[in-house]
Amino acid sequence: MLSRFGIIFLCLFLLSACGETKAQGHLQKAGLLVPDTVNDQVWATKGFNGLLKIQSKFNIDVFYKEGMNSEDKVEKAVKEFDQKGVNLIFGHGSEYAEYFNKISKDYPNIHFVSFNGDAKTPNTTSLNFKGHAMGFFGGMVAAHMSKQHKVGVLAAYEWQPEIEGFYQGAMAEDKNTHVSIEYVGNWDDDNKSIQLVDRMLDTGVDVVYPAGDGFNVPVIERVKDRGQYVIGYVSEQSDFGESTVLTSTIQQVDKLYVKVAEQFNNQKLKSGNLSFDFQDDVISLGKYSPLVDKGFIHKMDKYIETYKNSGNLPK
Structure with a gap:
């Protein structure tokens, strides 16, 4: 088993049957910092899986540290990583x-990568998933499947672009749909999220989009218990029940980690704030429930392909 410091050693392996090995290039060792645990089964777990894929692809040692929720802890962890020869560090969050x-x-010999923040120095990069289109397509599915023409977004914060996207997508699919929006004000407040989703369901909402990776699992379980539907968020969540999860709006964090590591290894990783969308193959819709008719799924596939090619959303 891995130690909590997360030192993972991997022996060199053959790239293919011809016996070539992968060159390490500029990337020497990689590190990951998470604010809580890598076992949350949603956001942090996806980052950890990305680190493991980097390990496998580049044949390097990788390290991780949990509970990195203060400046002092981060400084100490970075110093330790530096002593171990890490030259690419992912901080898995906006903080x-x-x-x-x-x-x-x-x-100066380490490149620092964070998410959804503002990178201001030459050796820092912030990655941002564009959430508007992701929410838009989720809203289309929700409106299409709502029997009561009432859908709801349970978000963490008002600034999340997927909220407006969900609303616009629902309107594009069915202008008679009423969209309820509630804010938890936190990524991880399970109790408040359950209270808010109960209130939504009590008003007749029958499809919920829990747009918070820290509370979406308990919300899905609550909606499932009450016999209604959800649109999964960040991860593929069909395993919570295909009769509950209509589809999922997926941010493929692990794939983005590898993409960033490749750019860094080739000395092409840009500083500053970078954005990624469907066109970059790191955002997608997940598996559809058998309850969603195939004709509509085919229409959605065409809409998404059009968006990837032109940047235009359905009207």
Whole structure:
């Protein structure tokens, strides 16, 4: 089993039957910092899986640290990583952008990567998933499947672009749909999220989009218990029940980790804030429930392909 510090050693393996090995290039070792645990089965787990894929692809040692929820802890972890020869560090959350901006000048040989923040120094990069289209297509599915013409978004914060996207997608599919929106004000408040989703369901909402990776699992379980439907968020969540999860809006964090590592290894990783969408093959819709008719699924596939090619959403 892996230690909590997460030191993972991997022996070199053959690239193919011809016996060639992969070159390490500029990437020497990679590290990951998460604010809580890598076992949350949603956001942090996807980051950890991305780290493991980097390990496998580049034949390098990788390290991770959990509970990195303060500037002091991050500084100590980065110092340890530096001593071990890590030159690419992922901070799996928006809070790490500020930490990395402050300490990156002290580690010019390390490139620091965070999410949904504002990277301001030459050796920092912030990755951002564009959520508008993801929410839009989720809203289309929700409106199409709502028997009561009432759907709901349970979001963490008002700034999330997938909220407006969900609303617009629902309207594009059925202008008679009523969209309820509630804000938890936190990524991880299970109790409040359950209270809010109960209130939604009590008003007749029959499809819910729990747009918070920390609380979406208990919300899905509650909606399932009450016999209604959800659109999964961030991860493929059809395993919670195909009669409950109509589809999922997936952010393929693990694939993005590998993409970033490849760019860094080839010395092509840009500093600053980078955005990714369906066109980059790191956002997608997941498996559809058998309850969703095949004709509609075919229509959705065409809409998504059009968006990937032109950037235009359905009207």
